[in-house]
Amino acid sequence: xxxxxxxxxxxxxxxxxxxxxxxxxxxxxxxxxxxxxxxxxxxxxxxxxxxxxxxxxxxxxxxxxxxxxxxxxxxxxxxxxxxxxxxxxxxxxxxxxxxxxxxxxxxxxxxxxxxxxxxxxxxxxxxxxxxxxxxxxxxxxxxxxxxxxxxxxxxxxxxxxxxxxxxxxxxxxxxxxxxxxxxxxxxxxxxxxxxxxxxxxxxxxxxxxxxxxxxxxxxxxxxxxxxxxxxxxxxxxxxxxxxxxxxxxxxxxxxxxxxxxxxxxxxxxxxxxxxxxxxxxxxxxxxxxxxxxxxxxxxxxxxxxxxxxxxxxxxxxxxxxxxxxxxxxxxxxxxxxxxxxxxxxxxxxxxxxxxxxxxxxxxxxxxxxxxxxx
Amino acid sequence: xxxxxxxxxxxxxxxxxxxxxxxxxxxxxxxxxxxxxxxxxxxxxxxxxxxxxxxxxxxxxxxxxxxxxxxxxxxxxxxxxxxxxxxxxxxxxxxxxxxxxxxxxxxxxxxxxxxxxxxxxxxxxxxxxxxxxxxxxxxxxxxxxxxxxxxxxxxxxxxxxxxxxxxxxxxxxxxxxxxxxxxxxxxxxxxxxxxxxxxxxxxxxxxxxxxxxxxxxxxxxxxxxxxxxxxxxxxxxxxxxxxxxxxxxxxxxxxxxxxxxxxxxxxxxxxxxxxxxxxxxxxxxxxxxxxxxxxxxx
Numbered sequence: 001x002x003x004x005x006x007x008x009x010x011x012x013x014x015x016x017x018x019x020x021x022x023x024x025x026x027x028x029x030x031x032x033x034x035x036x037x038x039x040x041x042x043x044x045x046x047x048x049x050x051x052x053x054x055x056x057x058x059x060x061x062x063x064x065x066x067x068x069x070x071x072x073x074x075x076x077x078x079x080x081x082x083x084x085x086x087x088x089x090x091x092x093x094x095x096x097x098x099x100x101x102x103x104x105x106x107x108x109x110x111x112x113x114x115x116x117x118x119x120x121x122x123x124x125x126x127x128x129x130x131x132x133x134x135x136x137x138x139x140x141x142x143x144x145x146x147x148x149x150x151x152x153x154x155x156x157x158x159x160x161x162x163x164x165x166x167x168x169x170x171x172x173x174x175x176x177x178x179x180x181x182x183x184x185x186x187x188x189x190x191x192x193x194x195x196x197x198x199x200x201x202x203x204x205x206x207x208x209x210x211x212x213x214x215x216x217x218x219x220x221x222x223x224x225x226x227x228x229x230x231x232x233x234x235x236x237x238x239x240x241x242x243x244x245x246x247x248x249x250x251x252x253x254x255x256x257x258x259x260x261x262x263x264x265x266x267x268x269x270x271x272x273x274x275x276x277x278x279x280x281x282x283x284x285x286x287x288x289x290x291x292x293x294x295x296x297x298x299x300x301x302x303x304x305x306x307x308x309x310x311x312x313x314x315x316x317x318x319x320x321x322x323x324x325x326x327x328x329x330x331x332x333x334x335x336x337x338x339x340x341x342x343x344x345x346x347x348x349x350x351x352x353x354x355x356x357x358x359x360x361x362x363x364x365x366x367x368x369x370x371x372x373x374x
Numbered sequence: 375x376x377x378x379x380x381x382x383x384x385x386x387x388x389x390x391x392x393x394x395x396x397x398x399x400x401x402x403x404x405x406x407x408x409x410x411x412x413x414x415x416x417x418x419x420x421x422x423x424x425x426x427x428x429x430x431x432x433x434x435x436x437x438x439x440x441x442x443x444x445x446x447x448x449x450x451x452x453x454x455x456x457x458x459x460x461x462x463x464x465x466x467x468x469x470x471x472x473x474x475x476x477x478x479x480x481x482x483x484x485x486x487x488x489x490x491x492x493x494x495x496x497x498x499x500x501x502x503x504x505x506x507x508x509x510x511x512x513x514x515x516x517x518x519x520x521x522x523x524x525x526x527x528x529x530x531x532x533x534x535x536x537x538x539x540x541x542x543x544x545x546x547x548x549x550x551x552x553x554x555x556x557x558x559x560x561x562x563x564x565x566x567x568x569x570x571x572x573x574x575x576x577x578x579x580x581x582x583x584x585x586x587x588x589x590x591x592x593x594x595x596x597x598x599x600x601x602x603x604x605x606x607x608x609x610x611x612x613x614x615x616x617x618x619x620x621x622x623x624x625x626x627x628x629x630x631x632x633x634x635x636x637x638x639x640x641x642x643x644x645x646x647x648x649x650x651x652x653x654x655x656x657x658x659x660x661x662x663x664x665x666x667x668x669x670x671x672x
Contacts, residue, residue: 061561082567094562097665098580107576111567141665155566 009073011037011162011195013058018067020053020219027053029219030067035197035212040189042210043199044242050219051199052167058197059088059165072162082111087156088165091172093148095140095155101127102136105155119158126157129191130184146177153188166198170205182208203243207231215239237368240290246323248290250364251334255285261373263363265289268308268330274361277371287371290362293323293339297355298346304355310336312350317342326352409638415631422634429638439639441614442622445530449618450597453537458589461541462582465548479549486542495536495606499523502532502607526615529608533616536603544589551585552578583662591654598647619643 013035020028027050035041043051056062058069060081068077076084087108095104105126106119127133130150140148149169156164166185170178186209189196200206206213207227215222215230215238223235227243234240240248253265258281264273267289274289281287297304310326324338324346336354346352363371409429413422433439468479488494501507502522509519522528555578563577579586601620604610610617610625619639627636 059565061564081561081565086565088562088565090558090562092556092558094556094558096559096562096577098663107563107568108566111572159566 009037012070012072013163013195013197014068014070015058016068016070018054018057018069019065020050020057020062021065027219028057031219031221033214033221033224035195037195038193040186040196040198040209040211042206042213043197043216044201044203044206044213045216045222046242047201049216051201051216053219054216055088055165055167055197055199058084058163059086060084082108085162086165087159087161087163088167089149089152089156089169091168093140093152093169093172095148095151097140100137100139101132101143101151101154104140104151105136105158108155108159122158122160123154126154129157129188130154145173146181149173149181150184153185157188157192162195164194164196166196168199168201170200171202178205185209203245207243213243215242233370233372234290234362235370237288237290237364237370240362240364240370244292246293246337246339248292248362249296249334249336251289251291251328251332251336253287253289253363255281255283255287257283263287263371265363268328268332268334270306270308270330272305272307272356272358272361274358274363276373277363278373281365281371286366288364288368290364291356292360293337295357295360296336296338297357298324298338298340298344298352300353300355303357303359305358307354307356308332308336310352310354312346312348312352314348315344315346322346324352326354328354405637405640408634409641411634413634415627415633425634429635430642432635433638433642438614438617439622442617442619445615445617446598446619448530449534449537449600449616450594453534454590454593454597456534457538457541457593458544458586460538461544461589462548462586464541465545465552468545468549469552483542483546486540486545492602492606495602498532498536498603499607523608524612526613529612529616533603533607536607537597537600544593547585547589548582551582555581580663581665584664587654587658587662591651594650594654595647598643598650 013033015031015033018028018031019026031054043054045051053062057064058071060076060079064077068075070076071084071086074085096107099107102120102123105123109119109122123136124133127136130153132147132150132154135143135147135151140151143151149172152169169185170181173181182205185196185198189209198205198209210227212224213227213230214224217238223230223239225233230239230243234243234248237250241250251267253267255263256266256271257264258277258279260279261277262273262275263277263281264271265287272289291307296307300306307328309329311329312324312326314325316323316325320342322340322342322344324336324340324344326336326338328334328336329351338354340346365371408422410424410426411422412425412428413419464482468475468482472478485494503509504519504521504524506522508522513519520528522532559577559581560573563573568576599620600618601624604616604618604621605624608616610621620643623636623639623643626632626639
C-alpha cells in the first residue's frame with residue numbers, strides 16, 4: 001500500500017479551546033493542540049488525566065462542552081463520528097463477534113454503500129498488508145490476541161481515513177506481543193504516512209512510537225514535544241517524572257548560591273553546581289534536583305561529581321543492566337534508583353558512593369517548574 | 375467421618391428428593407401408565423383396565439380435542455411472537471440512561487408478578503365484561519360497547535391480552551442481554567456509519583440471539599401450559615373459542631372424571647412441547663450466535 005497524494009490540509013487536526021466535563025468533574029480544560037498531517041502523536045498521562053476522553057472527543061463519541069475540532073481543515077465539532085474522516089482502534093478491539101474477519105473489515109464500507117467488488121478488493125489489500133489473508137473467513141473468537149489486534153487495525157485501514165485513532169490498543173496483549181505489535185504499528189505509520197493519534201499510559205510506547213508526545217495531566221497539556229525533547233528538557237517535574245523508565249529521581253535540595261546561569265545546591269551535606277539555569281533563585285529556596293537513574297554512577301566517574309553515600313536496599317538484575325535501589329546517607333534519607341551495568345558487583349546491604357554528572361541534572365522550583373534557561 | 379458427612383449430605387437433600395419423587399417423578403410415571411388405562415376418578419385403581427393406545431386413537435375422532443388443539447396453536451403462535459416483540463421493545467426503551475429509569479423498570483415489571491395470579495384474571499374478567507372498565511374507556515372516545523367475552527374472536531383477544539400484559543420477566547431477561555452487549559461494539563458501529571436501524575439489525579439483534587432463543591423456548595413452553603387466564607376469564611368459551619388444551623385436560627379429569635383420557639392428552643401436550651423445543655434447538659445453530667470462546671485460538 002503506497003501513500004496517495006492528498007490535499008495539503010488532509011490529515012491535519014486542530015483543537016481550539018476544547019473543554020469537557022462529566023457532571024461536576026472537569027475532564028478536559030480549555031485545550032489547544034495542532035497536529036500536522038502525517039504526524040504520529042501520542043497522548044500520554046496517568047489514569048484519569050483525560051487522554052482517552054480527548055481521543056473520544058476527536059472521534060465524536062463524546063460531545064464537547066465548548067471549543068472546536070477541525071479535521072483536514074473542516075470543523076467537525078458537531079459532526080457525526082462516521083463523517084469525520086477518522087477510524088478508531090479500540091482497547092478491546094471491538095470486533096463484531098458474529099461476523100467473520102472479512103465482514104468485520106468490510107462493515108464500514110458496506111454502511112457507506114460501497115459495491116461488493118470494491119469492498120473485497122480493499123479488504124484483501126489490507127489483509128495482505130497485515131498478514132490476515134489466511135484468516136478472512138474466521139470469526140474473532142478463533143483468533144489470538146495479536147491477530148484480533150491486527151483485524152482491528154485492518155478494519156481501520158480499509159476505510160482509508162484521514163486520521164487514525166488508537167485507544168490503548170496494546171494494553172490487552174502480553175509483553176512479548178506488545179513489543180512485536182509496537183514495531184508493526186510503527187512500520188504501518190511509515191508505510192501509510194497517515195496522521196495517527198495514539199493514547200497510552202505506557203511511556204515506552206509513547207517514546208518509541210511518537211513523533212510528538214502530548215503529556216496530559218488533570219485534563220490539561222503539561223508539555224508537547226518530540227520524545228527526546230521531553231526526555232532531555234522536561235518543562236516541569238511532572239513531565240520529568242512521567243517520561244523515562246525507571247522514573248527520574250527527584251531529590252529535595254536547598255539553593256546555596258546562585259550566580260548568572262549557575263545554581264549551587266546542597267544535598268546530603270555536599271554541594272553541586274548546576275549550569276544552564278535561570279537566575280533569580282533566592283538562597284535557601286527549596287528545590288527539587290532531578291537526576292535520571294542512568295545518570296547516576298556508583299563510585300566516581302570521569303565527569304561525575306560526588307553526590308552522596310547510599311545504603312543499598314535492593315538490586316534488581318535485568319540481565320544487561322541492574323537497577324540499584326538505595327537510600328541516601330548523610331541526613332537526606334531520600335530514596336534513589338541507579339541504573340548500573342548488568343555485571344555490577346553491588347549487593348543489597350552495601351554502602352556505595354553515588355556520583356552524578358551535573359550536566360545531566362535538572363532543577364525544579366517549589367511549584368515543579370523547570371529552572372532550566374530556555 | 376466421611377460416612378457421617380455423607381449421611382448429613384443425604385439428610386439435607388432428602389426434602390428435595392422426597393418432593394421430587396412424590397410430586398414430579400410419581401405423577402410423571404403414573405400419568406403415562408394411566409394414559410393406557412380406562413381409569414375414571416370415581417373408580418378404584420384396581421378396576422382400571424389396560425386399553426393400550428385407545429385414548430390416543432380416540433383423539434383422532436374427538437372434535438372437541440381438534441378445536442382445543444387449534445385454539446391452543448393459535449394462542450401460542452400469536453402470543454409468543456407478540457409478547458417477545460413487546461418485551462424486547464420495552465427493554466430497549468428501558469435500556470436508555472434516563473432520570474427515574476429505575477421507577478419505570480419496576481413499573482413495567484410489576485404486571486409480571488401480578489399477571490399470572492388468579493386475582494388479576496378475575497380483575498381482567500370484570501374489566502372486559504359488558505359494563506366493564508374497557509367498554510367504559512372506549513365509550514369516552516365515542517365507540518360502542520364490545521362484547522369482549524361473548525364473541526369468540528374478542529374473547530380470544532382478551533385472553534391473549536392478559537398474556538401479553540405479563541411481558542415483564544422476558545423483558546428483564548432482554549434488558550440483562552442488552553446490558554451485556556459491550557458499549558465498544560455499539561461505538562465501533564457508530565464510527566463505521568451504522569444508523570439506529572442498522573445498529574439494531576446488524577449488531578444488537580445478532581448479539582441478542584442467545585437471549586431471544588432462551589426467551590422463545592420459555593415462552594413457547596409457558597404458552598402451551600396456559601390455564602389460569604382462559605379458565606377464570608372465559609371458562610374456555612364462548613363456543614370453545616378459548617378452550618386451550620390445559621383447560622380440556624383439567625375438565626376431562628375433574629369434570630368428566632376421565633383421568634385416563636386426560637393423562638393421554640397431557641402426554642400429547644408434553645410431546646408437542648418437546649417437539650417444539652427440539653425444533654427450536656435444532657434450528658438454533660442457524661440463527662443463534664454465541665460469542666463465548668468455544669474455538670481454540672490458533
